[in-house]
Amino acid sequence: MALEGADIVAPRKRLIRAGLASWATLVYFFLFAPIVLLVLFSFNANKYGTLPITGWTTHWYTDAFNNEQIKEAVEETLKIALEVTAIATIVGTCAAFPLVRSHIPFRSGLRVALILPILIPGLLIGVSLLTFFTSVLHVMLSSQTAVIGQSVYVTPFVILVVASRLEGFDRSLERAAADLGASSWQVLRRIVLPLLAPAIVAGALFAFTLSLDEFVITLFLIGGGNTLPIYIYTQVKFGITPEVNAVATILIAASLTLGALGLALPILIRRVRNTSAFGRRPRTAIAPATARR
Amino acid sequence: MHASASAGSAREGLRRRVQGWRAYAGFSPALVLYGGFFLAPIVLIVLYSFWTVENYNVVHHWTFENYTYFFGTSTYVATMLDTLWVAALATALAIAAAFPLVYWLARYVSPARRRPLLALIIIPFWTSYLLRVTAWSTILGPSGVLNKALEGIGLIGGPLGFLLYNRAAVILVLVYLYFPFAALTLFAALERFDWRLLYAAMDLGASPRRALVKILLPQIRPGMTTAVIFVFVPVIGEYLTPQIVGGTRGVMIGNLVVNFFQGAQYTRGAAVSLLIALFIGALLVLTRKRLNLGPTHGT
Secondary structure, eight states: OTTGGGGGOOHHHHHHHHHHHHHHHHHHHHHHHHHHHHHHHHTBOOTTSSSSOOOBOSHHHHHHHHOHHHHHHHHHHHHHHHHHHHHHHHHHHHHHHHHHHSOOTTHHHHHHHHHHHHHSOHHHHHHHHHHIIIIIIOOOOSHHHHHHHHHHHHHHHHHHHHHHHHHTOOTHHHHHHHHTTOOHHHIIIIIIHHHHHHHHHHHHHHHHHHHHHOOHHHHHHOTTOOOHHHHHHHHHTTOOOHHHHHHHHHHHHHHHHHHHHHHHHHHHHHHHHHHHHHTTHHHHHHHHHHHHO | OHHHHHHHHHHHHHHHHHHHHHHHTTHHHHHHHHIIIIIHHHHHHHHHTTSEEETTEEEOOOOSHHHHHHHHOHHHHHHHHHHHHHHHHHHHHHHHHHHHHHHHHHHHSOHHHHHHHHHHHHHHHHSOHHHHHHHHHHHHSTTSHHHHHHHHTTSOSSOOGGGSSSHHHHHHHHHHHHHHHHHHHHHHHHHTOOTHHHHHHHHTTOOHHHHIIIIIHHHTHHHHHHHHHHHHHHHHTOOHHIIIIITTTTOOHHHHHHHHHHTTOHHHHHHHHHHHHHHHHHHHHHHTTTOOOSOOSOO
């Protein structure tokens, strides 16, 4: 549609277009310059983590891999992320069903209430939970309190992803299964969950990535422990070292890989299913035709 | 006969009620998580904001003192107003930067090339928030990239000190952080716009500018509102950005909350937290009809 007018482009319009395109280039540069620099400096031999580039090295990565504190932080981060993913995926998926399907009163209000932890600044979640844990529940801050705080923040994202898939769900499939004698449990296990799996997997990957990167809530709730972002934060206070840049690069690579997986996996699952379910059909359709010949 | 029928209908009623409850059973884990660890802490903060601290202990002595203290201290009020000003400016700049970009994407870029370009906007969202903030201190700092590069080409003799630790740096980083939110929500609105309406308006004699203002802008107003909320709301609660790139001149209201809590002035911190939450709540209620709270990322 946008291209319809392409053959009658006036010079003025071409100028506007060029202006917009160069603005876009600038914006993309602005978006990526900090990230690219960070990655660049992790390979820069300059030990102050800045310009000039004095040579290329992977020295900072071997340093990071041999650093006990970083190793512990990585373990802690992964442990927390796995627990948060489990909690958020289960709680979020369970909540998405009645949110989309039941005739609950004030549904739109409830929807907003369920995603409120995203809308409220992480600072407030962190501070209020910190107060709650220390002065009401009297528990020691630990990775467990951080897991709970992160779960509050991450669950809404899972709800959003799963609910949006459920909204476009063809319910006649379930009615057909029920008509054919499936119990409601069988319908859930054999029809609904498999069809919903791509969204649940995407939600889980999303949750995992968010947990890996989460900083503000974790800072208030982790107590003496260290996750990777918390470690980077404590190091940055004393100036950014190339070793921190190396850790940062690894963290960025991990999030990007997971993010890409989250986007690609549902498509892949669908594609694999389609070929396995319908792959044989053309062959049987062709078979009689060749037989006739 | 009568008795058995009524017993049957009672059993039927019970069965139906159980089924009715079963429809909501999925909410129960969420009820535990949200009720126990989201709602309860907020209620606690509300209570705290009306109590006081004596000898580092919170005592249940009802008072408005936390609020009167906050509004009676000019630096706090100034910080609050500064925060609103910074948030408004950052929001305006993020939208001003995003609009031409998404306009170009939606109108002039072929759908095949549009997808990767959109993905490029999402990528920063997938990288750690902390790193995106700290990366800027490596760029703007005294021995940062910008200073070193300018020195390298001989433009300046010594490092420029005014790049970091001030309000301009805070605004720059905030725009950087929340730009993807603005761009994605605006794009979602522009994508649904039928460009033929513009041609129709111009055929009827409207100038291109008039067509944009009178036809395009009203159509994408919900997207605009959503973009404003998605940038303004998180900025109001920012605390890391001012701490890392703002120095003493870039303090925002979120830093006050942290300072109060670190200084064991829990009830005052609670009052400021509640003010932030109330302000955000009011904004959301006011704009709820126009807000599009669907998923903007992920699948």
